[in-house]
Amino acid sequence: MATSNASAVWKGNLVEGSGTMKLEKGAYEGPFTRASRFETGPGTNPEEMIGAAHAGCFSMFLAAVLSKSGFPPVEIRTAAKVHMGDGPTITLIELDTEANVPGCDQAVFLEHADKAKAGCPVGKALAAVPTTLTARLVT
Secondary structure, eight states: OOOOOEEEEEESOTTTOEEEEEETTSSOEEEEEHHHHHSSOSSBOHHHHHHHHHHHHHHHHHHHHHHHTTOOOSEEEEEEEEEEETTTEEEEEEEEEEEEOTTOOHHHHHHHHHHHHHHOHHHHHTTTSOEEEEEEEOO
């Protein structure tokens, strides 16, 4: 199986410092700061990267689960909200997905979405964090 690589560099102290995060394959390289993590400053933060990874993994896994059951999706869109609490600590991840899946009804779709939530490798890695799922079919 593949190994994925990413890196980060931080310069300076927590308050005045800044850093960059980079994906090895070059798809993303960008800044992060204390303000981008704990306030509304420009740049990204580790929690956004976790959210993107979780949303992407879940969407792919759901596509696999649906396809294997004879319901190949046209499109799956998943958003992830990663909540930070005191500590700081990640306290909750909310997945919100909608999918266009011809021939699939809502009940069957929810079954498959729950399987994908349980089987997604990134979700498994984040198992210590409570995760909710809202899933709906769209056309």
